Amino acid sequence: MAAAGTALPVTALPVPLSGRFKGSFAYFTIKDRLPQILTRTIDTLHRHKNEFFEEHGEKGVEAEKRAISFLSKLRNELQTDKPVTPLEDELPDAMLWNQYLDYQRNLSNGNGGPSWFQSPWLYVECYMYRRIHAALAQNPPIDNFDVFKEGKAQNFFESQGAIIALCTYFQELLKNIKDLDEKQLQEEFFKLLQVSLWGNKCDLSFSAGEESSQKSSLLQCLEDMVPFILVNDMEKLWSLLQNAKNRKTDKCKVRVDIILDNAGFELVSDFVLADFLLSSKLADEVHFRGKSIPWYVSDTTKNDFNWTIKQLQAANHMWMSRCGINWEGNLKKGVWVYHDHMFWTLPHDFSSMAEVAPDLYADLQKSNLLLFKGDLNYRKLTGDRKWEHTVPFHQALNKFHPAPLCSLRTLKSDTQVGLKPGQAEQIQASEPEWMISGKYGVVQFDPAL
Numbered sequence: 001m002a003a004a005g006t007a008l009p010v011t012a013l014p015v016p017l018s019g020r021f022k023g024s025f026a027y028f029t030i031k032d033r034l035p036q037i038l039t040r041t042i043d044t045l046h047r048h049k050n051e052f053f054e055e056h057g058e059k060g061v062e063a064e065k066r067a068i069s070f071l072s073k074l075r076n077e078l079q080t081d082k083p084v085t086p087l088e089d090e091l092p093d094a095m096l097w098n099q100y101l102d103y104q105r106n107l108s109n110g111n112g113g114p115s116w117f118q119s120p121w122l123y124v125e126c127y128m129y130r131r132i133h134a135a136l137a138q139n140p141p142i143d144n145f146d147v148f149k150e151g152k153a154q155n156f157f158e159s160q161g162a163i164i165a166l167c168t169y170f171q172e173l174l175k176n177i178k179d180l181d182e183k184q185l186q187e188e189f190f191k192l193l194q195v196s197l198w199g200n201k202c203d204l205s206f207s208a209g210e211e212s213s214q215k216s217s218l219l220q221c222l223e224d225m226v227p228f229i230l231v232n233d234m235e236k237l238w239s240l241l242q243n244a245k246n247r248k249t250d251k252c253k254v255r256v257d258i259i260l261d262n263a264g265f266e267l268v269s270d271f272v273l274a275d276f277l278l279s280s281k282l283a284d285e286v287h288f289r290g291k292s293i294p295w296y297v298s299d300t301t302k303n304d305f306n307w308t309i310k311q312l313q314a315a316n317h318m319w320m321s322r323c324g325i326n327w328e329g330n331l332k333k334g335v336w337v338y339h340d341h342m343f344w345t346l347p348h349d350f351s352s353m354a355e356v357a358p359d360l361y362a363d364l365q366k367s368n369l370l371l372f373k374g375d376l377n378y379r380k381l382t383g384d385r386k387w388e389h390t391v392p393f394h395q396a397l398n399k400f401h402p403a404p405l406c407s408l409r410t411l412k413s414d415t416q417v418g419l420k421p422g423q424a425e426q427i428q429a430s431e432p433e434w435m436i437s438g439k440y441g442v443v444q445f446d447p448a449l
């Protein structure tokens, strides 16, 4: 609190979303959805007991029991709002997590230290996924088991129809892409951007791990969904890419980075967009950024990335497998590059990237455009705070401006900036759940000036 008579500094940030606001989406997530995710994680381990035994004998079963008891303890700590405890494992990021806990302790000065319901939602939610990782990583021989793998694979298989429709559409488009004029190319770019945007509806942490696949072909419904794009900066993206292309020399390549979100249909939609950028010569290189540990149930790891391309290649459908073969080729040629970095699975929001992960920040600065997929990336871009809806996106980014960037996100948590005056109120009046239903989306751009 500012002392009486002292004006708040212009840069004062709103408070973070938190479970301490009873009745908020953060509160319900911590109270209901996170324990459900932990219960499902425990069930998954139970179900794999025989497999662990067959692979590793008694040692596998013992490791499974230890992991389950670690996770049950975690669920109990969460449900009884216990203090957040330091990580006790020796994984490479443990020190950074423990420093972050100290930082949160200092922030709460005297108000009873960080705990599940009292601390920022973003922090405790990330902390839960890090502890799930520790439950496995600390327990060889099952230390490489991804408890979320099954769900991610299921999402992929259940979206087959939509994947086939998208790959077929795209391969047809490639046949005559050379003959398209600028207007037609722009139309196709907008279409594939929107498929990638709406592909973000299908994440598994949102549905607490229940199936959430893409059943129908999105391509048919794009037009009907335009009114649900609350901020639509697609034109700005197009101009940026056109300018980059026109200014391009042999030495300076146009590079787009996609900060990935979910595996399954969403990842395929990102691949299609990435392929379009290269095939239309809007970009020369696409760099993908994935998670280095299993994260928020459905997020893409390196394994998921490679697995998806292999599945597509091996598919019993000509256009699906053609896509898979081309994409593997892109990786081999080095025009597609996959990277992971520990920072993406730390609790920090992106405004601290320059300080916490200067190498990553410097690398992102080399890009012409950063595409941030999904809700969690949006929360980290804007600090997961109680912003007024009309605050400019640039301001909410709080000095995170490595390069021009754009968020492609369906709204699944209650924070949204950059709206026009009255816009939020108007939707709120007819649809109180607009910020958490996944029905609305944004293509929100910041030029980084």
Ligand SMILES: O=P(O)(O)OC[C@H]1O[C@](O)(CO)[C@@H](O)[C@@H]1O
Residues within 6 Å of the ligand: 029, 125, 200, 203, 204, 205, 206, 261, 262, 296, 373, 374, 375, 376, 377, 379, 412, 413
């Ligand atoms: O996969 P996405 O789009 O980042 O969505 C994950 C989001 O869904 C939620 O599970 C919804 O609360 C959030 O925890 C998170 O912000």
Ligand SMILES: [Mn+2]
Residues within 6 Å of the ligand: 203, 205, 261, 262, 296, 298, 299, 374, 376
């Ligand atoms: Mn996700």
